[in-house]
Amino acid sequence: MLLLPLLLSAVLFPGGDNEHAFQGPTSFHVIQISSFANSTWAQNQGSGWLDDLQIHGWDSDSGTAIFLKPWSKGNFSDEEVTELEELFRLYLIGFVREVQDRASEFQMEYPFEIQGIAGCELHSGGTTVSFLRGALGGLDFLSIKNESCAPAPEGGSRAQKFCTLISQYQGIADIVRKLLLETCPRYLLGVLDAGKAELQRQVKPEAWLSSGPAPGPGHLLLVCHVSGFYPKPVWVMWMRGEQEQPGTQQGDVLPNADGTWYLRVTLDVAAGEAAGLACRVRHSSLGGQDIILYWGRSTSIGLIVLAIIVPSLILLICFALWFWRRWSYLNIP
Ligand SMILES: *[C@@H]1O[C@H](CO)[C@@H](O)[C@H](O)[C@H]1NC(C)=O
Ligand SMILES: *[C@@H]1O[C@H](CO)[C@@H](O)[C@H](O)[C@H]1NC(C)=O
Ligand SMILES: *[C@@H]1O[C@H](CO)[C@@H](O)[C@H](O)[C@H]1NC(C)=O
Secondary structure (H helix, E strand, C coil): CCCHHHEEEEECCCCCCCHHCCCCCEEEEEEEEEEEECCCCEEEEEEEEEECCEEEECCCCEEEEEEEECCCCCCCCCHHHHHHHHHHHCCCHHHHHHHHHHCCCCCCCCEEEEEEEEEEECCCCCCCHHHHHHHHEEEEEEEECCCCEEECCHHHHHHHHHHHCCCCCCHHHHHHHHHHHHHHHHHHHHHHCHHHHHHHHCEEEEEEEEEECCCCCCCEEEEEEEEECCCCEEEEEECCCCCCCCCEECCCCCCCCCEEEEEEEEEEEHHHHHHCEEEEEECHHCCCCCEEEEEECHHHHHHHHHHHHHHHCCCCCCHHHHHHHHHHHHHHC
């Protein structure tokens, strides 16, 4: 009988907890940023990411990876990791040399920056989709579509020329294909498993209210702060009863230093209408028990009063009892 309401709520509110059954990242990608200052000076930055969590850095001086988590190697052996580091090291050296050699042919003007992102993503049903995109000076340049180089419209004739050039290097294409379609999905599954204790953890948010700078005369800016939660998906809304307030403004979900997240959600209201509004927070870690904070109902003052009065009262009663017992003891021999 006790199970029935639970089952019913799972059926009636499928968007509730079930949605959060599989939390955590679903993709791995590496990022390359190559800065070319002049014809002789260039610098590479590399990093590896699970969604928006960085798990690898790259030391360009030694040409080795930096493992930012104890589980960053996933289930790959040390030999395979060393092999991959060697491959990336040679690639980055070759990439810089090739770009510098062909800079004038491609009419590149120093300084410029090249960015690349490549990786794979887990989709429902266990399939993985791989991707690779390159940008020049922050504009899309090319991507890999259907296993071949596709110039981006923003890349112009330069991107078309580059794709034509790269298609002549069959050896490179084979390595890239293997990395994207074989190595990446295998690594992704392994690393998601190796790091699951951290990646699938649930950390409850704390929430508090404050007022922001007045948006105008007679208006209040109600601010709801939600901090320290993990994973990232969260739902925060200003409410009047069960009514969502459409003027609710969400900030960006910002990272805390400890890997948890922070969100600020505001509402601009006429001063007279603030009473009765509440900030409601829904997060997978709360197990359906939303946090609800009411504006102007100063729970903090109530709590302080309670915290002072209750112990004082207890103390008083104890003292009275002690006094009474002592008095009766003295008076009734
Ligand atoms: C190239 O750029 C680097 C870094 O900005 C600078 O230190 C160096 O002097 C430059 N070299 C030339 C030949 O301009
Ligand atoms: C992908 O490439 C294959 C062979 O090169 C071709 O037969 C197929 O039509 C392409 N698919 C798309 C969506 O372009
Ligand atoms: C790592 O885990 C993946 C997925 O479970 C598996 O396919 C692979 O064989 C494992 N080992 C290595 C060395 O990749």
